[in-house]
Amino acid sequence: MSSREKILGAISINKPELIELPVIDIKSTSVLAADWVEQFTKTLESIGGKVIQLSSIDVIKEEIQQAKIGGEYIVNTLPILGEVNNEINSTMEASLLETVDRAYIEGSMGVAENGSVWLYEHQIKNRLLPFICQHLVICLNVNKIVPNLHEAYKQIDVAKEGYGVFLAGPSKTADIEQSLVIGAHGARSLLVYLISE
Amino acid sequence: MNPKNFNRLFFVPIQGASLSHSAAAEIFNKDESRTDWHDETLWFVREKRDKAVRQIAEWEQLRSLGSTIKDHTLSNLDNYLAEFEKNAQANGIKVHWAIDAEEHNEIILKIIRDQKVEQVVKSKSMLTEECHLNDYLAKRGVEVVDTDLGERIVQFRNEPPSHIVLPAIHLKKQDVSETFHEHLGTEKGNNDPQYLTEAARQHLRTKFIHSQLAITGVNFAIASTGGFVVCTNEGNADMGAHAAKIHIACMGIEKIIPNAEHLGVFLRLLARSATGQPITTYSSHFHQPRVGQQMHIIIVDNGRTKQLGRPDFRSSLKCIRCAACFNTCPVYRRSGGHSYHTAVAGPIGSILNPNLDMKANADLPFASTLCGSCSNVCPVKIDIHVQLYKWRQELVSEGYTATGKKVAMKGMAFVLSHPSIYRVAGKMGRWMMRVFPFIINNKSLNPWYKQREMPEAPKQSFRDWYKKNKQ
Amino acid sequence: MKVGLFIPCYIDQFYPKVAVATLELLEKLGCEVVFPLNQTCCGQPMANSGFASLSEGCDKNFVANFGEVDHIVSPSGSCVLHVKEHLHDQDEIKAAYIRKHIYELTEFIVDVLKVENITASFPHKVGMHISCHGQRGLNLSSMSELSAPSFSKPAYLLNMVKGLQLSEPKRVDECCGFGGTFCVFEEAVSVKMGKDRITEHAVNEVEYITGGDVSCLMHLEGILKRQGSKVKTIHIAEILNSD
Structure with a gap:
């Protein structure tokens, strides 16, 4: 008998009688979208992220230009922000990605209660990019903020692409004496632009 | 009676090299200021949890949901595992099944050898700790680099993690500084956590970039979609998994949840319970290998189906490994994770480990005052302290009890079952004094008297007073 | 209201003054208090050590002593909880009654007696x-x-x-x-x-x-x-x- 059969057989003998699956019936405490934006901002900033609301993307375009002039390796993945870095693809080697200073990525959705942003694989171009870049910038439509995770899971399809992530702030650790240090292995900073254009 | 005899009479010796919890805890407590520091550091985490929890009006409702979803899943586990396997395979993931730790380790070794892998990185997985994977592979010439900062620290020191979320919580920054000076060449005496973390970042980046195989744990596996979720704050699971050509994810059979919507409940509970964060920095959802990558999942039993068959203890399989019970446990905070001599320490470890080896872990259910705080913080409402009580009964009935304790208990039960004998015994110089705490009033032999005065024996019992004054 | 006073064994032996205070307090609050003389222990010391199997004698004795009162009151939350959760006997009807009607002292005063005034003084x-x-x-x-x-x-x-x-x-x-x-x-x-x-x-x-x-x-x-x-x-x- 294979291990698979042994395990499944043992479970069918040892499991208790079927218990009903409960319905998740949690309502958001606020119905106002403006509250969600405020909560998203407050929460993300409390966990080390930065949030800036913009009514025009020109600011970001200018920022990218300046950084490029300054010699930084900037990766832009959003056509609306100008030239896109086509060298970034799903099979690019880690040793090349490691040199990225700052990456601009589009987010799908923000979650007010925990300050996280959902990123689909197609938005990050390469799974490693949002982790291996030194600094991460996410551009998110301000209307794409939902109150909580329950609502978020109603709206995203986790299995639509091979990979997706809720990302909440810069990489961090408190493994040394519970002292919070930002910038463990992933990006050292996270900036979210909430765009209302 | 000398103390050695006392120990022999009242404690069952632990098999193997490890000390019993109480013996290890006594050593831990010799450095009182360090014990205070350990206690306060973990209490700080408990306070962060409290603060986060109080911001969620529906917290208790979430706990109930989390608990019932897990109850349901366990009651249909075989079907969910089969569904998960089918969907994962359709997603292009290779699924393996391991009946025990050995088979789990063998599967990984075979993949390593077949693919001629030399560089392996691993993010935190308590299952691989439980299976002693690193030791197994090291003995066969494969070095695994742990990439969680805390785990890397203890790996350098050749120690096991002392906490499932904060592996190096027993160490001070000075200890980490010395270890990093020795292994990474950091400045001697520089204890700045920022500096030390930066050194680890640089060191581990090269490991990530050159690794061929990444091992991760699994926080949740979704039956209906055949995908799985891995949560970290550092980003080390993603750095490893996305850089390497092969990704192996290891999961116990109990990690299954029915649908993605259930993640909404568990991800809300997990990080708040663990560290007081609203969510971990990265909650990564893996459904397919990336182009050119191999993805494996190993589904491991290792005693879990046996635990499922114990009605009193099966709900321990609901655990989502947040470690809130560690942080709140007054005994854990004052004895340290290593006193539990198992991969998963703390209250939850004390109800999981006797199932794996009753004899070796017979001391653990007694390393508790049964205060019940663990059950109250548990995000999936496992009645941990009730199970600690029940394990005590189980261990005694299975014969894992020291002779002296058995004799004392029998004597006590006899006297307390017979009111007339109890009265005479009481009169004979307060019989209780001798059976509770079992032996005489002597500082070196009597554990009560070592650091506490005995209560003063009054002239008459209440019963005597009552007869004299009220009848 | 007939109240059976349950005095845990170590209070009986070492802290009779606590038992006296409990008795007097309940009488002050208007209860008719009886102290069944053949009581010993709830069995918790054995049970918490893993020897619940040995507590049958204690259980039997407990039911024999407290089977006839309206309420059982004790100045010990721990012993009361043990009885509430673990008392069983051949006479299960009586055991069930006891499990339901046993109270810790302050719980009894607040929930059953619904006392709103206490005339005590303790300037400390x-x-x-x-x-x-x-x-x-x-x-x-x-x-x-x-x-x-x-x-x-x-x-x-x-x-x-x-x-x-x-x-x-x-x-x-x-x-x-x-x-x-x-x-x-x-x-x-x-x-x-x-x-x-x-x-x-x-x-x-x-x-x-x-x-x-x-x-x-x-x-x-x-x-x-x-x-x-x-x-x-x-x-x-x-x-x-x-x-």
Whole structure:
């Protein structure tokens, strides 16, 4: 008998009688979208992220230009922000990605209660990019903020692409004496632009 | 009676090299200021949890949901595992099944050898700790680099993690500084956590970039979609998994949840319970290998189906490994994770480990005052302290009890079952004094008297007073 | 109302004054109190050590002593909880009645007698020690781990006592480390836990530490005395019964 059969057989003998699956019936405490934006901002900033609301993307375009002039390796993945870095693809080697200073990525959705942003694989171009870049910038439509995770899971399809992530702030650790240090292995900073254009 | 005899009479010796919890805890407590520091550091985490929890009006409702979803899943586990396997395979993931730790380790070794892998990185997985994977592979010439900062620290020191979320919580920054000076060449005496973390970042980046195989744990596996979720704050699971050509994810059979919507409940509970964060920095959802990558999942039993068959203890399989019970446990905070001599320490470890080896872990259910705080913080409402009580009964009935304790208990039960004998015994110089705490009033032999005065024996019992004054 | 007074074995033997105070207090509050003379112990010391199988004799004796009263009241949350959760007997109808009608003292005064005034006076600084079994087991007060409204039955009563200044330690409901046989088998941790409770009460400059379980207080008293501290322990019944 294979291990698979042994395990499944043992479970069918040892499991208790079927218990009903409960319905998740949690309502958001606020119905106002403006509250969600405020909560998203407050929460993300409390966990080390930065949030800036913009009514025009020109600011970001200018920022990218300046950084490029300054010699930084900037990766832009959003056509609306100008030239896109086509060298970034799903099979690019880690040793090349490691040199990225700052990456601009589009987010799908923000979650007010925990300050996280959902990123689909197609938005990050390469799974490693949002982790291996030194600094991460996410551009998110301000209307794409939902109150909580329950609502978020109603709206995203986790299995639509091979990979997706809720990302909440810069990489961090408190493994040394519970002292919070930002910038463990992933990006050292996270900036979210909430765009209302 | 000398103390050695006392120990022999009242404690069952632990098999193997490890000390019993109480013996290890006594050593831990010799450095009182360090014990205070350990206690306060973990209490700080408990306070962060409290603060986060109080911001969620529906917290208790979430706990109930989390608990019932897990109850349901366990009651249909075989079907969910089969569904998960089918969907994962359709997603292009290779699924393996391991009946025990050995088979789990063998599967990984075979993949390593077949693919001629030399560089392996691993993010935190308590299952691989439980299976002693690193030791197994090291003995066969494969070095695994742990990439969680805390785990890397203890790996350098050749120690096991002392906490499932904060592996190096027993160490001070000075200890980490010395270890990093020795292994990474950091400045001697520089204890700045920022500096030390930066050194680890640089060191581990090269490991990530050159690794061929990444091992991760699994926080949740979704039956209906055949995908799985891995949560970290550092980003080390993603750095490893996305850089390497092969990704192996290891999961116990109990990690299954029915649908993605259930993640909404568990991800809300997990990080708040663990560290007081609203969510971990990265909650990564893996459904397919990336182009050119191999993805494996190993589904491991290792005693879990046996635990499922114990009605009193099966709900321990609901655990989502947040470690809130560690942080709140007054005994854990004052004895340290290593006193539990198992991969998963703390209250939850004390109800999981006797199932794996009753004899070796017979001391653990007694390393508790049964205060019940663990059950109250548990995000999936496992009645941990009730199970600690029940394990005590189980261990005694299975014969894992020291002779002296058995004799004392029998004597006590006899006297307390017979009111007339109890009265005479009481009169004979307060019989209780001798059976509770079992032996005489002597500082070196009597554990009560070592650091506490005995209560003063009054002239008459209440019963005597009552007869004299009220009848 | 006929109340059967259940006095745990170690109170009977070592702290008869707590039993006397409990008896007098209940009589003051208008109860008819009987003390069944053949009672011994609830069986908890054996059960918590894993020997619940040996507690049959205690159970039988308990039912024989308390099978005929309306309510059973005891100055120990821990022993009451044990009876509530574990008492069984051949006469299961009586055992079930007892499990349902046994009360810890403050719970009985607040929930059954619904007392709104206590005419006691105790002009001292008192620190409240919350015993785990009474709190988390019998729900005598709210628990710091839960997201729920705050309340405390013992504190409600203590706040009626004239002159009494009540304080809480910083960690309001951390265990003192007694834990039954834990206090000897895990001596180092047990004592450390007790010392830490005492340190937090000392910060509040209390004269007394009070609580609803003599076992916890006995443990704390043992440490206080060894330290040569001036702080004393006192059972809540003694305070509520003081003139």
